[in-house]
Amino acid sequence: MTDVAATHDAIVLGAGAAGMLCAATAGQRGRRVLLVDHADEAGKKILISGGGRCNFTNIDTAPDRYLSANPHFATSPLSRYTPADFIALVERHGIAWHEKTLGQLFCDGSARQIVAMLRDECTAGGVTFALGRPVGEVGHADGLFRVGGATAPALVIATGGPSIPKLGATGLAYDLARRFGLKVVEPRPALVPLTLAGDEALFRALSGVATEVEARAGKGRFREAALFTHRGLSGPAILQISSYWRHGEAIAINFLPDEAADWLVAAKRARPRATLRAALAQRLPDRLAETLAERVALAGELANLPDRALAEVGRRLGGWEFRPNGTEGFAKAEVTIGGIDTAALSSRTMEARRVPGLYAIGEAVDVTGWLGGYNFQWAWASGVAAGLAL
Structure with missing residues (x-):
């Protein structure tokens, strides 16, 4: 190894x-x-x-798929290094x-x-690689x-x-940022399962049951x-909205995103002898249908239930509220939301405005993408932006 x-x-x-990718870009520039x-x-x-196959980008990458205190910051790097650019690199390596x-x-x-390519x-x-070496003290003088x-x-x-601290992840980036006078937007787990307690804990008995839903929290809305x-709660829809959820808030789940709010009224006309549980079981996994029917507590055949009550159940199923008591934390989070404040950085070069020669890229920065390859694309784009500026 080089000294x-x-x-x-x-x-x-x-x-x-x-x-x-930053190091490679700069190195290939001499x-x-x-x-x-x-x-x-x-x-x-x-x-x-990506389950060991690396979801390395998303062809639908756009700035509005990223969360940041400055929603426009990612626009410049993402526009200058696109998914097509990374795909070209992947194909050049025969992957x-x-x-x-x-x-x-x-x-x-x-x-x-992908690692071998990089x-x-x-x-x-x-x-020059220096792996297995603690960073230790970082100095700056002259x-x-x-x-x-x-x-x-x-x-x-x-x-x-x-x-994912088990892989050695730490808050070093934030310590260094503060050391050089850069602000840090509150870091919290993102793309992370949500936990339930109290009266909602009974849904844990459904462990292993999955279904397609539309999940909503804050400005986020995802159908997966x-x-x-x-x-x-977990699964892609939940991981997505976890980035938009804040502690103490509710999330809304539409268990039947393909159905109109009054679908039960129509079901009553088609199958008047059916129960609510039976109607739900036609559209949802049995165990979930049973639990939801129990919580709604609307017993008897549909024919004997008022249209108004059925419509109200339909609306509830279209926006079922859960109030998570937390997340599974950084240990299970795929990424971190928050990080080094983008107000301190140039979106063209990723260099700190007030500390010449200091750059911040990737997940360390307050730019967090949706699930599905967006965060890798931010890593590539921000890495290249800095690599071209070094």
């Missing part, structure tokens, strides 16, 4: 998606780059993504891929192919950043957020599968 005490043009902290990570292997979070659903692209083979790109740029024995006029914070778990 890490040598002088470099840039030091990149974090050998994840954003850090590796910059001498040192890539430092306390983990002994690069791209650990990439390896577990086969497929579109699954909702614009999500996966490797046909393994996520290890390492090869770094090698092509002469990037226009140079110092990490261990290495010095450089540029430092890139690409250490991500605290989600929801999954009941032994702790509460």
